[in-house]
Amino acid sequence: MTTAPHRIALLGIVLLAAFTLPAFVLPSAAVAQGAADAAHINGRLGELQRSLAALSNQLEQLKAQNQQLQQRLDKMQTSLGQRIERLEKAPAAKPVPRSGTPKQ
Numbered sequence: 001m002t003t004a005p006h007r008i009a010l011l012g013i014v015l016l017a018a019f020t021l022p023a024f025v026l027p028s029a030a031v032a033q034g035a036a037d038a039a040h041i042n043g044r045l046g047e048l049q050r051s052l053a054a055l056s057n058q059l060e061q062l063k064a065q066n067q068q069l070q071q072r073l074d075k076m077q078t079s080l081g082q083r084i085e086r087l088e089k090a091p092a093a094k095p096v097p098r099s100g101t102p103k104q
Helices: 004-089
Strands: none
Touching: none
16 A cells, blocks of 8 residues: 555656646647648648739730730721811712602
8 A cells, every 4th residue: 555655746746747748749739730730831822822923924914915905996096087087178079869769
């Protein structure tokens, strides 16, 4: 049978183990979780970088296309303005009678 001092010492050892053992076990689990989180974050960051690069490329293409369309629009507006000016300066044409209309 164990004596009271031995019981107290044994209880002290058990309590010490109960409170210090998780301190050794939990940090390794936290480190493992932290490593998994870091890997996930790194993977996600890589995906975002690739998406950003693709979107930047698409934006540059759209800018170039927009510039081409703007140039075409400017040319069309200039051409249309010139045509309207020519029509406005030209003498009025005499109306051509329609065929098949009865003359009175």
